[in-house]
Amino acid sequence: FSPPQVVMLVMFQRGICICQILVVASLNLHDSSASLSLEAEEWSWQSLPILLGLIPRHRASLVETGGRVEPTPLMRHAPLHSLHVSSPRVVWIAELFAILVTVVLVLFATQLQVSHYLALRKKQTNKALRMAYPWKSLPSAGEIMELGPTFATNFQSGLKQSFLARGMSAATEKVALVSFLIPAEAAGKTQPRAMLERHSRVPAGSLGGKRALARHLKYIRLESLAPMTFLSPWALRKSLEPRVKFVGVVQGVVSEAKAEGLWFLKHSTMDRNEGVMCFKGVRNLLAHWDQLPKSQRGFYVAQAEVPRPMLMDGRKMMIRAYVITLPEGRCFMNRELLLKGHPKAYDPKDADALRHVISCVKYDGVTSARGTQWEHYEKVWPKISKMMTSILGPSAVGAGRLPFTLRDDSMLDLACHRISDRYQDLVSWFQWGRKAGTLLYNLLGVDIIVDQDLRPWLIELNPGPAMGIDQRDPLATQLRADVMEDLCRLLLDPLLRSVQMTNKSEEQRSTWNSLRNIPVPTSKVSLRGFVEI
Numbered sequence: 001f002s003p004p005q006v007v008m009l010v011m012f013q014r015g016i017c018i019c020q021i022l023v024v025a026s027l028n029l030h031d032s033s034a035s036l037s038l039e040a041e042e043w044s045w046q047s048l049p050i051l052l053g054l055i056p057r058h059r060a061s062l063v064e065t066g067g068r069v070e071p072t073p074l075m076r077h078a079p080l081h082s083l084h085v086s087s088p089r090v091v092w093i094a095e096l097f098a099i100l101v102t103v104v105l106v107l108f109a110t111q112l113q114v115s116h117y118l119a120l121r122k123k124q125t126n127k128a129l130r131m132a133y134p135w136k137s138l139p140s141a142g143e144i145m146e147l148g149p150t151f152a153t154n155f156q157s158g159l160k161q162s163f164l165a166r167g168m169s170a171a172t173e174k175v176a177l178v179s180f181l182i183p184a185e186a187a188g189k190t191q192p193r194a195m196l197e198r199h200s201r202v203p204a205g206s207l208g209g210k211r212a213l214a215r216h217l218k219y220i221r222l223e224s225l226a227p228m229t230f231l232s233p234w235a236l237r238k239s240l241e242p243r244v245k246f247v248g249v250v251q252g253v254v255s256e257a258k259a260e261g262l263w264f265l266k267h268s269t270m271d272r273n274e275g276v277m278c279f280k281g282v283r284n285l286l287a288h289w290d291q292l293p294k295s296q297r298g299f300y301v302a303q304a305e306v307p308r309p310m311l312m313d314g315r316k317m318m319i320r321a322y323v324i325t326l327p328e329g330r331c332f333m334n335r336e337l338l339l340k341g342h343p344k345a346y347d348p349k350d351a352d353a354l355r356h357v358i359s360c361v362k363y364d365g366v367t368s369a370r371g372t373q374w375e376h377y378e379k380v381w382p383k384i385s386k387m388m389t390s391i392l393g394p395s396a397v398g399a400g401r402l403p404f405t406l407r408d409d410s411m412l413d414l415a416c417h418r419i420s421d422r423y424q425d426l427v428s429w430f431q432w433g434r435k436a437g438t439l440l441y442n443l444l445g446v447d448i449i450v451d452q453d454l455r456p457w458l459i460e461l462n463p464g465p466a467m468g469i470d471q472r473d474p475l476a477t478q479l480r481a482d483v484m485e486d487l488c489r490l491l492l493d494p495l496l497r498s499v500q501m502t503n504k505s506e507e508q509r510s511t512w513n514s515l516r517n518i519p520v521p522t523s524k525v526s527l528r529g530f531v532e533i
Contacts, residue, residue, distance in 0.1 A: 131520075132494050134326065134532065139195065139438050141502035144177065144495055147435065148511050152179040152192040157468045158481020162488045166496065167514035175436050178492050180443075180484075182464050193436035196491060198443060200463065208444075208463035210301045211268040217391070217458075225387055226458045228254065228304040233289045236282065236302050254282065254304075262305035262351060265289060269299065271462050273360045280351040305348075305356070306457045310376075310450045312369065315341040318359040319371065319456075321384055321446040322465070322483050324490065324530055329394030332490065332530035333385050334483055337371025338476060359447075360466065361473040368476045376454055384448060384456050385533040391458070441491055486529045493518050 132138045150171035151163040159180055168177070171192060179194035207213045214229045223229070230236040239253035259282045267275025279285040285302055292300070310317050320338040325331055343365025344354040354365070361368055371377050445465025449457045467480045496518045504512060 131497060134330065134332065134490060135439060135494060136328065138494060138498055139435070141498050143435060143438075144195070144499050145502070145504065145508050145512065147173070147175060147177045147195060149496075149515050150176040150178075152176040152181070152194055154181050154191075155468055157484060158477070159467065159484035159487070161481065162485045165516065166488070166492075166518070167516045169514070177495065180487075182467075195435050195437075196439040196441070196495065197437055199437065199440040200442070207461050208271070209268045210266055210303075210460055211299075213458075213461055214301060220391075222390060225391065226303075227306050228258075230302045233286055233297065233302075236286060236289075240282070258304060259283070262348060262356060264303045264305070264357070266301050266303060266460075267299055268301060271460070271464070272362070272466060273358050276353070276357045278351040278353055278356045280349070306449045306451055308452045309346070310452055310454075311346055312339060312341040313367070314345045315343075315367070316346045316356060316359075317341055317450070318459070319380075319384075319448040319450060320465070321388070321448060322530075323388055323392065323444045323446055324487065325392055325442045325444065327440055329392075331388055331392045331533050333388055333533050334486060334530050335372065335381070335528055336479060336482065337374070337377070337381065337384075338479055339369040339371055339374060340476075341367040341369075361470055361476045362466070364472070366473070368473055368479075370475070370479060376450070379454055380450055380456065383454070384446075385531070387456055387458065388446065389533045439491075439495075443487065482528060490530045 129136075138144075149166070149168040150173070151160075151168050152171045153160060153163075163178075171177075171179075171194075174193065176192060176194040178196040179192060180198055181191055207216055210229075211231055214223075214226070214231060217223050217226055230239065236254075240259060261281075263279050263282045263285045265277045265279065265285050265288065270276075277285075277288070279288065282302070282304075289297060289300065289302065318340045320340060322334040322336075323331055324333075340359045340361060342355055342357075342359055343363065344352060347355055359366060371381070374380075442463070443465065445462035447459040447462065449459055451457065467484060469477050471477075496515060497520070499512060500515065500518055
């Protein structure tokens with residue numbers, strides 16, 4: 001039985017016992033008064049045990065009759081004159097009233113007990129959810145302690161300092177407690193696994209490609225969140241053709257004014273400003289696109305410039321936002337933003353890449369600033385978070401199902417994806433065990449341009465954002481280190497707190513004695529940290 005059922009059974013048994021005691025006492029009262037001919041005014045303390053049933057009636061009858069055993073009739077069959085009651089209805093009403101009072105008391109007590117238990121259970125559940133947040137549930141403390149305070153990473157950044165500050169050490173076993181791997185640097189290598197690990201199957205790892213992102217926005221009917229994008233030269237050329245209506249000939253999808261502006265030809269899978277070319281006029285872009293080998297044309301997309309972009313010290317400004325996604329379709333965006341200015345001043349008539357393309361801090365001349373110190377931060381941050389929710393929220397990514405696939409994939413493609421992923425899961429289970437990949441997450445770098453109306457435009461999603469140390473830009477380096485520390489506070493600290501609050505054996509204490517104290521998070525509002533959006 002469950003605890004509520006046990007409580008109700010116990011209270012029901014207690015109620016039955018009380019009913020039996022009252023009924024038996026009532027029977028003994030009337031039977032004893034009938035057999036002993038006790039008048040109400042003649043009752044004494046000596047007859048009280050008999051009336052309460054503490055002395056059996058036949059023993060009392062033996063005493064009174066001198067040893068002769070005379071059966072005493074039950075109350076309901078005793079003569080009315082011996083019971084001094086005018087009608088048996090009074091006896092029935094008295095007994096029924098006693099039973100009803102008892103049942104009411106039992107039900108009231110049961111309700112109190114069950115309500116108390118449910119309130120206690122709800123309090124414990126809320127506490128467990130609060131301690132496990134943002135995870136729905138955590139592995140047992142025993143499973144966590146078996147792995148030890150270990151980590152795995154393949155690049156130098158502030159994340160390693162965050163791990164070491166918590167008393168963790170690099171993993172020597174095949175499965176670590178936590179890992180953070182950059183996919184580009186881990187490609188072609190045997191990647192260490194971890195209980196808490198970053199995984200490309202979590203939404204929206206597959207949206208790192210610019211073509212996949214454009215298809216995703218088209219499917220969810222949110223193409224307006226990004227600049228005008230075309231996936232093929234044919235589609236772009238078709239958009240330039242005039243369309244005929246009943247009222248006459250009108251311009252194409254791309255107006256002539258927009259066609260004469262700046263356009264970008266971008267490689268779908270390259271990032272960090274690589275594979276991006278800027279052209280003055282869409283026809284110059286088409287001419288270059290047509291010159292590419294046919295096998296390479298499908299890897300590019302064409303995108304129009306954001307009109308009237310916001311400038312930072314006269315330079316075009318790119319905003320980098322950091323977003324964490326979980327398999328449940330939940331999104332967390334960091335409160336801090338990284339503002340990046342291009343090396344040269346903005347000029348819409350010049351297609352120089354240093355004015356419109358180069359914004360990665362690894363290039364000379366790129367400037368950076370904190371978004372929280374920007375005068376428009378309070379107005380722009382909520383708009384960006386709303387945009388990311390519409391793109392990566394449960395309604396857009398299918399409640400975060402794994403693996404994440406584009407919805408317009410064919411049934412054959414989906415079936416192949418499912419079979420391949422199940423095969424990989426089976427191989428991983430035999431190779432690494434069931435602890436690897438228990439908790440999955442993904443970290444994305446989102447590039448955004450804001451126009452002078454403070455409207456954010458989505459440029460691209462980077463599945464492998466630059467989070468390393470850059471000696472040429474200490475501000476960006478420190479901001480990235482803060483973001484990685486916030487990532488540890490959100491995803492890793494719940495596991496460490498569960499170990500911290502668990503009683504350990506002598507061997508477990510020797511393994512975890514290096515762990516630093518992990519404070520419980522407070523509800524104070526701060527300009528740092530990831531916020532669920």
